[in-house]
Amino acid sequence: xxxxxxxxxxxxxxxxxxxxxxxxxxxxxxxxxxxxxxxxxxxxxxxxxxxxxxxxxxxxxxxxxxxxxxxxxxxxxxxxxxxxxxxxxxxxxxxxxxxxxxxxxxxxxxxxxxxxxxxxxxxxxxxxxxxxxxxxxxxxxxxxxxxxxxxxxxxxxxxxxxxxxxxxxxxxxxxxxxxxxxxxxxxxxxxxxxxxxxxxxxxxxxxxxxxxxxxxxxxxxxxxxxxxxxxxxxxxxxxxxxxxxxxxxxxxxxxxxxxxxxxxxxxxxxxxxxxxxxxxxxxxxxxxxxxxxxxxxxxxxxxxxxxxxxxxxxxxxxxxxxxxxxxxxxxxxxxxxxxxxxxxxxxxxxxxxxxxxxxxxxxxxxxxxxxxxxxxxxxxxxxxxxxxxxxxxxxxxxxxxxxxxxxxxxxxxxxxxxxxxxxxxxxxxxxxxxxxxxxxxxxxxxxxxxxxxxxxxxxxxxxxxxxxx
Amino acid sequence: xxxxxxxxxxxxxxxxxxxxxxxxxxxxxxxxxxxxxxxxxxxxxxxxxxxxxxxxxxxxxxxxxxxxxxxxxxxxxxxxxxxxxxxxxxxxxxxxxxxxxxxxxxxxxxxxxxxxxxxxxxxxxxxxxxxxxxxxxxxxxxxxxxxxxxxxxxxxxxxxxxxxxxxxxxxxxxxxxxxxxxxxxxxxxxxxxxxxxxxxxxxxxxxxxxxxxxxxxxxxxxxxxxxxxxxxxxxxxxx
Ligand SMILES: Nc1ncnc2c1ncn2[C@@H]1O[C@H](COP(=O)(O)OP(=O)(O)O)[C@@H](O)[C@H]1O
Ligand SMILES: [Mg+2]
Numbered sequence: 084x085x086x087x088x089x090x091x092x093x094x095x096x097x098x099x100x101x102x103x104x105x106x107x108x109x110x111x112x113x114x115x116x117x118x119x120x121x122x123x124x125x126x127x128x129x130x131x132x133x134x135x136x137x138x139x140x141x142x143x144x145x146x147x148x149x150x151x152x153x154x155x156x157x158x159x160x161x162x163x164x165x166x167x168x169x170x171x172x173x174x175x176x177x178x179x180x181x182x183x184x185x186x187x188x189x190x191x192x193x194x195x196x197x198x199x200x201x202x203x204x205x206x207x208x209x210x211x212x213x214x215x216x217x218x219x220x221x222x223x224x225x226x227x228x229x230x231x232x233x234x235x236x237x238x239x240x241x242x243x244x245x246x247x248x249x250x251x252x253x254x255x256x257x258x259x260x261x262x263x264x265x266x267x268x269x270x271x272x273x274x275x276x277x278x279x280x281x282x283x284x285x286x287x288x289x290x291x292x293x294x295x296x297x298x299x300x301x302x303x304x305x306x307x308x309x310x311x312x313x314x315x316x317x318x319x320x321x322x323x324x325x326x327x328x329x330x331x332x333x334x335x336x337x338x339x340x341x342x343x344x345x346x347x348x349x350x351x352x353x354x355x356x357x358x359x360x361x362x363x364x365x366x367x368x369x370x371x372x373x374x375x376x377x378x379x380x381x382x383x384x385x386x387x388x389x390x391x392x393x394x395x396x397x398x399x400x401x402x403x404x405x406x407x408x409x410x411x412x413x414x415x416x417x418x419x420x421x422x423x424x425x426x427x428x429x430x431x432x433x434x435x436x437x438x439x440x441x442x443x444x445x446x447x448x449x450x451x452x453x454x455x456x457x458x459x460x461x462x463x464x465x466x467x468x469x470x471x472x473x474x475x476x477x478x479x480x481x482x483x484x485x486x487x488x489x490x491x492x493x494x495x496x497x498x499x500x501x502x503x504x505x506x507x508x509x510x511x512x513x514x515x516x517x518x519x520x521x522x523x524x525x526x527x528x529x530x531x532x533x534x535x536x537x538x539x540x541x542x543x544x545x546x547x548x549x550x551x552x
Numbered sequence: 553x554x555x556x557x558x559x560x561x562x563x564x565x566x567x568x569x570x571x572x573x574x575x576x577x578x579x580x581x582x583x584x585x586x587x588x589x590x591x592x593x594x595x596x597x598x599x600x601x602x603x604x605x606x607x608x609x610x611x612x613x614x615x616x617x618x619x620x621x622x623x624x625x626x627x628x629x630x631x632x633x634x635x636x637x638x639x640x641x642x643x644x645x646x647x648x649x650x651x652x653x654x655x656x657x658x659x660x661x662x663x664x665x666x667x668x669x670x671x672x673x674x675x676x677x678x679x680x681x682x683x684x685x686x687x688x689x690x691x692x693x694x695x696x697x698x699x700x701x702x703x704x705x706x707x708x709x710x711x712x713x714x715x716x717x718x719x720x721x722x723x724x725x726x727x728x729x730x731x732x733x734x735x736x737x738x739x740x741x742x743x744x745x746x747x748x749x750x751x752x753x754x755x756x757x758x759x760x761x762x763x764x765x766x767x768x769x770x771x772x773x774x775x776x777x778x779x780x781x782x783x784x785x786x787x788x789x790x791x
Contacts, residue, residue: 087653091639098641235637240698243601243631244654245623551603552594 084246085254092258096224097265105220106266110273112216116207117274120167121281123206127162127173127194128283134159134179142507147499148488155183156480158473158510160190163460164286165293167278170206171461180473182480182510184414187364187421188473190466209274210455213301214337214448217267218308222329224263225312227322228255229546234322238551252317252546256539260309267305271298289517293458296521300458303531304451308333310538317545337448344443352438354431360424367420375413382409407489414485418478425474429467436463447531454524460514464523469512476510483508553579554600554629554706554737558609561595561761569595571761572609577754579705582728582738584748586784587758593741594634595761597710600739601631613706627656630699634710636691640684644669644694647683648701655702665701672697673723688715696724700731707731709740713747725751745781749773757784 096102138157145151160178177190195202205211229252232238241251275294278284286294312329319325382405389398443449456462483506491500515523559573569592577583587593598604600611602622611618616625638647648665669679672693683691692715699707713721721744729751732738742748749755749772757765757780764784767775 084654084656087650091650094646095639095641235639236633236635237638239601239603239633240631240636240638240651240695241654242603243626243629244651244702245627245656246654247623552598 085250085257088246088251088254089258089261092255093262096259096262101223102262102266105223106269109217109220109266110270112207112212113209113270113274114277116209116212117167117277120170120206120208121278121284123170124162124164124167125283127166131159131162131178142502142504145502148484148491148502149499151502152184152484152488155181156507156510157181158188158476160466160469164284164290165297165459166208166461167284168209168294168297169455169459169461170208170210171456171459172463172466173461174201174206176466180470182473182477184481184484185368185417187425188477190470190473209271209297209301210452213304214451217301217305218333218337218448220266221263221305221308222312222326222333225259225309226316226326226329228259228313229317229542229549230319230322230325231316233320233549233551242551248547248549249543252313252543256310256313256542259313260306263305263309271301292517293460293520296524297455297458300451300454300524300528300531303528303535304447307447307531307534307538310535310542313542314538314545317542317549320550336446340446341443341449341452344446344449345439347442348435348439352431352435354435355428360428363424364421367424368417371413371417371420375409378409403489403492406492407486410485410489411482414481415478418481422474422478433467444527444530447534450527450530454527457515457520457523460520465515468515472512473510476508479508480510553577553612553614554708554739555612556596556600556609557612559596559599559606559611560608561592561599561604562607569761570599573763575756575763577706577737577739579735579737580732581753582732582740582751584752584755585739585741585758586743586745586748586755587741588743588784591758592761593758594710596758597631597708597739597741600708601626601629628704629706629708630655630702630704632692632695632699632707632709632712634714635688636695638683638691638694641682643680643682644674644686645679647694648698651698652701655704657701657703660701665697668697668701669694672700672727673720689717689720692716693720693724696727705735706737707739709738711742712740713742713744721747745777749777759784 134157138159141154142151142156145154158180160176163173166173174194177193177196179192180188180190182188227234229238232241242248279286311332312325315329315332316322316325319328386398386401386405389395440449440453444453453462457464487502554575554577556573556575559570559575560568561570562568571592573596575583585593585596595604599606600613600618602611602618602625606619610620611625613625614628616628618625639650642650645662645665648669649660652660652665666676666679670676674690674693674697678686678690683694686694692712696709696712699709713724716724725747728738728740732751732753740748745755749769752772753769755767755769755772756763757767
């Protein structure tokens with residue numbers, strides 16, 4: 084009997100006009116999304132390679148360590164292959180950082196900043212489609228699951244037979260879910276095949292694992308709305324009421340809670356503006372510079388150029404040594420202080436972010452966003468890890484360049500040596516491991532499973548008491 | 553056999569829609585329940601089928617307590633509801649197929665379905681048509697076919713003739729009497745006193761939830777139907 088109910092549910096949906104419509108729209112949207120995702124990724128990849136090559140050339144063409152110290156090293160963020168399905172914050176955050184002797188490095192030049200029109204509507208990635216469009220379909224498929232049968236009189240007719248209610252709702256749930264999955268999974272698999280066969284896109288085993296988890300999150304997210312639809316449908320006595328109520332909940336989940344959470348977190352845990360931080364850093368830089376000039380003046384007052392020409396070479400050596408030590412001391416002072424300001428600021432930012440994330444998590448839409456971004460390595464945390472790796476690199480680079488600069492100092496004037504880059508320390512970054520990403524998304528996964536169980540049990544209990552008339 | 557004992561329904565808002573109904577419909581008998589809109593006929597049927605819990609009393613179907621063992625009792629009763637819309641995307645075949653499966657009839661063929669649908673007077677062109685394009689009368693016929701195919705000893709019908717044209721209504725009554733002759737107990741609610749009197753073995757008149765009068769076919773034959781209609785069926789009778 085369960086099988087009959089499931090079969091009927093699937094047939095009934097498949098033969099309805101909404102099914103054909105959903106199937107077509109899903110196919111078109113998902114294919115467009117994967118296609119644009121691939122295109123964007125490839126052009127980003129191209130830009131990235133070009134930027135890396137340019138930086139390399141730039142480094143090689145520096146005339147002296149002095150200019151190298153000022154111009155610095157440019158570091159580019161590599162585009163993530165999984166941004167083809169989840170674009171995350173990739174396009175909103177900076178792509179390039181300059182590490183030089185003076186300033187605290189920061190990632191700038193985001194895609195949105197270079198072409199703000201992209202920021203208006205955001206990316207049409209799979210997450211967006213699942214979050215907005217497919218969740219609406221899940222509602223469309225379930226809002227009248229129970230109440231619709233009541234209105235058609237088929238519920239009474241079914242229950243005039245030896246049909247237990249739990250069997251009926253179980254059959255409807257399974258059948259309904261399967262018929263919702265058909266128009267979703269087929270285009271998605273199609274999209275994945277395209278991704279797999281596309282030239283110049285290579286996915287590692289780990290990437291596939293991540294894609295698998297991303298799809299699991301998609302499925303869970305849609306199940307939340309599916310069971311919610313079932314639940315509301317078994318608590319209302321008119322399908323129009325059910326639809327309106329579901330739409331209201333959908334709007335709340337998808338748009339209101341995430342925005343409100345971010346706003347609330349901003350109110351509860353305010354952070355100083357970036358300008359304040361920059362001003363603090365600039366003020367300190369000036370302070371250090373003043374201090375440096377004073378110390379330098381004092382040094383040369385105490386150690387003037389010897390009158391005795393024979394002592395000059397020794398004096399030069401002493402000055403060089405002192406200068407190196409002095410330069411290292413000043414820059415590391417600067418670096419440490421900047422790092423401290425930055426740390427303090429980052430702690431505040433992270434506190435606010437964490438609060439926003441946790442507040443918004445009650446909405447499955449936010450849970451979906453955060454989890455898929457983490458899995459695709461296109462999220463905020465991955466961006467921060469990258470930025471931190473640059474900030475860690477900055478003192479390493481500074482130390483090296485100071486050493487080089489001072490050693491090559493030619494106080495007698497004349498030709499400066501061209502920089503040797505062989506032993507220059509390189510910036511290194513390793514992406515978050517699969518295990519770490521997974522443990523990051525675990526709360527979202529658990530939350531969605533919890534909501535699914537809650538709504539399904541709710542639907543089950545409500546239906547067992549449902550007024551069939 | 554269908555029996556109601558002290559069956560009472562008081563809704564949450566205090567309306568007593570059915571007031572201590574005692575009634576027995578024997579096998580091979582057609583019982584017609586007359587009453588104006590709001591008299592409590594549908595409420596009685598909803599109680600017979602355990603769609604709503606009674607405030608008091610109980611229902612027996614073939615001697616099985618419907619309130620205590622609804623799933624067991626439901627095997628012995630067929631039901632035609634007041635306005636069935638069925639699954640609009642399904643054809644008549646698909647609809648009858650699904651409901652006969654639910655009724656536990658698993659070995660039926662397409663021919664069996666065709667025969668029953670022909671028997672209730674559904675045109676053959678309609679068998680493969682989506683039921684959303686059906687008229688109310690066609691849906692009603694399909695609903696009756698679905699009830700017949702279950703082949704239960706009791707049949708409960710809520711206003712079955714309301715959507716039918718005079719000819720179909722007449723054919724339907726003939727069908728009902730055939731079923732009675734097969735030994736079914738038939739309970740039918742209606743406000744079509746003039747038509748139903750031809751087939752009813754016994755009639756009841758309901759007013760404000762109370763069964764106010766019972767008459768046999770013979771007693772009814774001697775009555776002035778117009779007078780009865782005005783007295784019991786008219787809306788004002790309830791107010
Ligand atoms: N769910 C309900 N809650 C409260 N009152 C109801 C409900 N359903 C029906 N009634 C009332 O019970 C009475 C009987 O209704 P019903 O059994 O539908 O009458 P009939 O089928 O004879 O037209 C009416 O007064 C109606 O308003
Ligand atoms: Mg009624």
